[in-house]
Amino acid sequence: MKKLTIKDLDLQGKKLFIRVDFNVPIENGKVSDDTRIQASLPTINYAIGQGARVILASHLGRPKGGPNPKYSLKPVADRLAELLGQPVKFATDCVGTEIEAEAAQLGNGEVLLLENVRFHAAEEKNEENFSRQLAALCDLYVNDAFGSAHRAHSSTAGITQFVSQAASGFLMEKELEYLGKALYNPDHPFVVILGGAKVSDKIEVIENLLKSADVLLIGGAMAYTFLKAQGLPIGKSLVENDKLDLAKQLMEKARARKVRLELPIDHVVATQLEPVEGIRTVKISETAENEAGYDIGPETVEKYRKEIGEAKTVVWNGPMGIFENSNFAHGTMEVARAVASIDATTVVGGGDSVAAVNQAGVSDKISHVSTGGGASLEFLSGLELPGVKALTDK
Numbered sequence: 001m002k003k004l005t006i007k008d009l010d011l012q013g014k015k016l017f018i019r020v021d022f023n024v025p026i027e028n029g030k031v032s033d034d035t036r037i038q039a040s041l042p043t044i045n046y047a048i049g050q051g052a053r054v055i056l057a058s059h060l061g062r063p064k065g066g067p068n069p070k071y072s073l074k075p076v077a078d079r080l081a082e083l084l085g086q087p088v089k090f091a092t093d094c095v096g097t098e099i100e101a102e103a104a105q106l107g108n109g110e111v112l113l114l115e116n117v118r119f120h121a122a123e124e125k126n127e128e129n130f131s132r133q134l135a136a137l138c139d140l141y142v143n144d145a146f147g148s149a150h151r152a153h154s155s156t157a158g159i160t161q162f163v164s165q166a167a168s169g170f171l172m173e174k175e176l177e178y179l180g181k182a183l184y185n186p187d188h189p190f191v192v193i194l195g196g197a198k199v200s201d202k203i204e205v206i207e208n209l210l211k212s213a214d215v216l217l218i219g220g221a222m223a224y225t226f227l228k229a230q231g232l233p234i235g236k237s238l239v240e241n242d243k244l245d246l247a248k249q250l251m252e253k254a255r256a257r258k259v260r261l262e263l264p265i266d267h268v269v270a271t272q273l274e275p276v277e278g279i280r281t282v283k284i285s286e287t288a289e290n291e292a293g294y295d296i297g298p299e300t301v302e303k304y305r306k307e308i309g310e311a312k313t314v315v316w317n318g319p320m321g322i323f324e325n326s327n328f329a330h331g332t333m334e335v336a337r338a339v340a341s342i343d344a345t346t347v348v349g350g351g352d353s354v355a356a357v358n359q360a361g362v363s364d365k366i367s368h369v370s371t372g373g374g375a376s377l378e379f380l381s382g383l384e385l386p387g388v389k390a391l392t393d394k
């Protein structure tokens with residue numbers, strides 16, 4: 001079902017509540033990385049341009065349901081004002097009669113940022129009364145916080161029951177468009193690259209992508225559960241021993257669906273991580289008992305690069321190794337460069353893979369860098385996100 005977008009709303013003179021994702025790092029009272037604020041500017045600027053009275057709400061960190069200056073959004077108001085080139089009013093709370101009065105006093109095109117919604121425990125419990133209080137601030141609702149859309153909280157879901165129209169913002173729309181196209185209507189070959197620490201985090205994603213992908217390239221620590229399930233030696237590499245049967249089942253399902261599930265053939269191992277000792281590159285079959293694998297090896301990089309080179313759609317989530325350590329970053333960087341070099345729809349999601357494409361300096365060559373790690377994984381698992389479901393049908 002198609003949902004309303006901000007363009008479907010008549011915003012002139014309306015009090016518009018926009019749920020944004022301003023969950024940004026703060027250092028010494030200042031925003032140290034404003035990527036997420038920048039990402040919400042198209043929606044905010046559009047609302048201002050349409051003459052809406054703009055009320056912004058977000059969470060920041062995990063303040064555990066009470067006010068905590070460490071998690072105040074005040075520094076975000078300051079940075080946002082600089083980016084917008086206009087004043088941003090800051091409300092010291094997000095609900096209550098005083099805040100309602102501040103919202104009501106806004107002129108057309110003016111902006112008010114509410115204090116962290118998670119200063120109220122009711123937010124994460126999606127409590128009806130709190131949702132009503134948030135809704136009392138506004139006439140219309142827009143959700144542009146894709147990264148929080150997999151949570152049914154008051155500001156992402158509950159509030160929509162008490163407003164006349166709830167629509168997606170531009171960032172939300174872009175996320176849904178790219179992820180939706182990859183998942184439901186991909187150009188083939190569709191290559192999915194999965195890495196990171198655990199298979200258990202990605203079981204549903206693998207199961208669901210087996211329906212539409214042509215090739216699955218597995219790297220990172222999660223590969224070792226599959227390799228061990230095949231009877232290969234993996235030394236002390238990170239493994240989920242309770243998921244070996246599941247790994248076997250996933251490999252069988254892939255075979256039955258004629259999806260190629262590819263695993264590393266070589267890797268970079270070490271006998272100790274910090275300080276690093278005994279680094280060498282070996283075939284998986286030659287791994288010694290006292291060694292652990294921390295990156296995919298050059299033969300695997302070459303094999304994966306070829307697969308990526310043929311792709312018309314790529315979805316990538318999770319690093320190929322401990323890329324935070326320069327000794328083990330090569331595989332992840334090469335995959336980032338390979339994904340960036342092709343003429344195809346490429347979608348990268350998950351904090352680490354996003355950091356990797358930034359580190360490789362190629363993020364502008366990716367079709368879509370997803371802002372929501374958990375949300376994009378849930379979406380790729382085929383689940384309906386509560387924050388999307390809650391929006392008004394077209």
Ligand code: AMP
Nearest residue numbers: 196197198220221293294318320321322
């Ligand atoms: P995830 O949050 O599941 O995407 O996992 C990301 C983390 O997995 C990163 O911090 C990586 O350092 C880590 N990781 C990737 N490959 C390995 C590996 N071979 N051994 C240990 N940790 C790894």
